[in-house]
Amino acid sequence: MTDPAVELLRLLAQDVSADHLDERARQLDAPAEVRGLALQVRAAVDAHRRRGAELTALVDTARDLASAADPGGVLDAIVRRARSLLGTDVAYLTLADTERGDTYMRATAGSVSARFQALRLPAGAGLGGLVAQTRRPYWTADYPGDERYAHTSEIDSAVDEEGLVAICGTPLLVDGEFVGVLFAANRARRPFAHTEVALLGSLAALAAVSLVQARRVAETAAALAELSAAHAGIQEAAQAHDRFTHVVLSGGGVDDIAAALGELLGCWVVVLDADGQRVAAHGNAPDRGLAGVAAVHRSAETGRLAVDAGVGAVVVRAAGQELGALVLGAGDLDAGRARTVERAAMVTALVLLFRLRAAESDQRVRTDLLADLLARPAGELDAGLVERGRLLGLRLQRPHVLVVARGPSRAVVLAATDAGSGRGLVSTRDDELVAAVPGTDPSAVAAAVGSADPAVTVAAAGPVVPGAGLRDALAEARRTATALVALGLRSGSARELGFAGLVGGPADDRAVGDYVRRVLGPVLDHDAARGTDLVGTLEAWFAAGGSPRHASGALHVHVNTVAQRLDRVAALLGADWTRPDRALEVQLALHLHRLRGGR
Numbered sequence: 001m002t003d004p005a006v007e008l009l010r011l012l013a014q015d016v017s018a019d020h021l022d023e024r025a026r027q028l029d030a031p032a033e034v035r036g037l038a039l040q041v042r043a044a045v046d047a048h049r050r051r052g053a054e055l056t057a058l059v060d061t062a063r064d065l066a067s068a069a070d071p072g073g074v075l076d077a078i079v080r081r082a083r084s085l086l087g088t089d090v091a092y093l094t095l096a097d098t099e100r101g102d103t104y105m106r107a108t109a110g111s112v113s114a115r116f117q118a119l120r121l122p123a124g125a126g127l128g129g130l131v132a133q134t135r136r137p138y139w140t141a142d143y144p145g146d147e148r149y150a151h152t153s154e155i156d157s158a159v160d161e162e163g164l165v166a167i168c169g170t171p172l173l174v175d176g177e178f179v180g181v182l183f184a185a186n187r188a189r190r191p192f193a194h195t196e197v198a199l200l201g202s203l204a205a206l207a208a209v210s211l212v213q214a215r216r217v218a219e220t221a222a223a224l225a226e227l228s229a230a231h232a233g234i235q236e237a238a239q240a241h242d243r244f245t246h247v248v249l250s251g252g253g254v255d256d257i258a259a260a261l262g263e264l265l266g267c268w269v270v271v272l273d274a275d276g277q278r279v280a281a282h283g284n285a286p287d288r289g290l291a292g293v294a295a296v297h298r299s300a301e302t303g304r305l306a307v308d309a310g311v312g313a314v315v316v317r318a319a320g321q322e323l324g325a326l327v328l329g330a331g332d333l334d335a336g337r338a339r340t341v342e343r344a345a346m347v348t349a350l351v352l353l354f355r356l357r358a359a360e361s362d363q364r365v366r367t368d369l370l371a372d373l374l375a376r377p378a379g380e381l382d383a384g385l386v387e388r389g390r391l392l393g394l395r396l397q398r399p400h401v402l403v404v405a406r407g408p409s410r411a412v413v414l415a416a417t418d419a420g421s422g423r424g425l426v427s428t429r430d431d432e433l434v435a436a437v438p439g440t441d442p443s444a445v446a447a448a449v450g451s452a453d454p455a456v457t458v459a460a461a462g463p464v465v466p467g468a469g470l471r472d473a474l475a476e477a478r479r480t481a482t483a484l485v486a487l488g489l490r491s492g493s494a495r496e497l498g499f500a501g502l503v504g505g506p507a508d509d510r511a512v513g514d515y516v517r518r519v520l521g522p523v524l525d526h527d528a529a530r531g532t533d534l535v536g537t538l539e540a541w542f543a544a545g546g547s548p549r550h551a552s553g554a555l556h557v558h559v560n561t562v563a564q565r566l567d568r569v570a571a572l573l574g575a576d577w578t579r580p581d582r583a584l585e586v587q588l589a590l591h592l593h594r595l596r597g598g599r
Helices: 004-013 018-027 032-067 071-086 126-134 153-162 194-249 254-265 294-302 335-375 383-391 410-422 442-450 471-487 494-502 509-530 534-543 548-555 559-573 580-595
Strands: 090-097 102-109 120-122 138-140 166-174 177-186 269-273 278-282 306-308 311-318 321-328 400-406 425-429 432-438 457-464 491-493
Touching: 004 018, 018 032, 071 090, 071 102, 071 177, 071 194, 090 126, 102 126, 102 177, 120 126, 126 138, 126 153, 126 166, 126 177, 166 194, 177 194, 194 254, 194 335, 254 269, 254 278, 254 321, 254 335, 294 306, 294 311, 294 321, 311 335, 321 335, 335 383, 335 425, 335 432, 335 471, 400 410, 400 442, 400 471, 410 425, 410 432, 410 442, 432 442, 442 457, 442 491, 442 494, 457 471, 457 494, 471 491, 471 494, 471 509, 491 494, 509 534, 509 559, 509 580, 534 548, 534 559, 534 580, 548 559
Parallel strands: 457 491
Antiparallel strands: 090 102, 090 177, 102 120, 138 166, 166 177, 269 278, 269 321, 306 311, 311 321, 400 432, 400 457, 425 432
């Protein structure tokens, strides 16, 4: 007779199923103790085998998760493996939203409901919300009827649409950090064994580590990308620094800075001065209207780079003074390129400030020189003054026109500065501009300077040689300005006004003498040098009504002598001296000369 214990051991060795083993034990009428021990051995072998399969599956899962670089791929792999390992109808995973304080559906396997796939689970709501809130696993064989959970209409409706009944959820935790919840669910009632809950928990732990690692890999990649971009920005900034430094050290100006910035950024660049006028440009920049763009006004308010409608602008300031603005066709400017623009603005400010200070220093020297010239009465050339002018690029031994403007505007100051190719001297004081401009035509200079602003009165006198003194010319120009105001005129010269130049101000002896010299000077000098009497001849000629014959009778000379003297006058005063307006000036000058006793 077969020994029941031996037969059951043989069957165990053949790896028969527990049902087959139990049936054979009953046939052999094996003692209860032997039968129970055989079934226990069979259960232990099955559990060990199942545990081995689960460990193998977890290893495979870890390998799959490690090979998934994309966080989205990691999540999909997690839910597929959970569904496969537990043999459930559906598996899904929710992720924590730290800003909203809930979890949201991120990946599903086996789900058919769009509503369920878009579900969000508030903390404490439903089974998943409770898992998220407590950081502990929960499971139920019948979720719709389980009153342990806080049911909400939104969650219950989504669960009902998906048809889920049995649900198990376990938290995804890494070093105490809550990442999300992993679920396995069936569409029919099903209890979850503790071993299944533990298996899902192991998978969740593995998934949490993989998910955090994937996130950190992505963060590292992003950090490396930012570092690479920053490195590129540093290189670009270093290149810009080198370009701008070269511009400054080589004595370049704002046009060179605009060109360097435009080439670095590949865009057009315009430099505006404090008045919004263009002083330099690079590229295909708009012709006008840049001073009014919104970016310029915003930058003026903030002091930083501003971009509006594709146009960037940064104000140029130095020593608390607004010197202008850089305007460019910006497009999109990242932080590095924005710093390049602001650095260009700083370099532009330095260049403009250096030039402003140099111009101010030069202007002080010029102003001092002009003051010394204006304080000197007409006389011999002063070699010291001429040399000081030569060092400034001026030729003070050559004829100049002296200009006086009452209430000069900026435009008039600039016009006076530019007159004579910028080789003059300009000073403004007490609401009056005084300038010594190279030239010989005071009327033309007055008209050119006055055309800059018709509202300003501009008078001119001369020509004179500045190195020999300008005091007398200044007095004449001021009298002319006063006369222009009295006559309602805006620009003119003493030569143009003639005797009318005496009507607007105090006609003192010097003013009268200056007028006589201006009209009759060559004739008076000829008489003094040659002992002739051309002045007397002119007086006789005018007294005789312009008749040489009658004048010869009054002078007791031959008529041909009178004719010869008049030819000499024409040579000295110009052939047009008999023109009515000139003749009137000559007659008045003769009369004043006689009244002054021939002085």
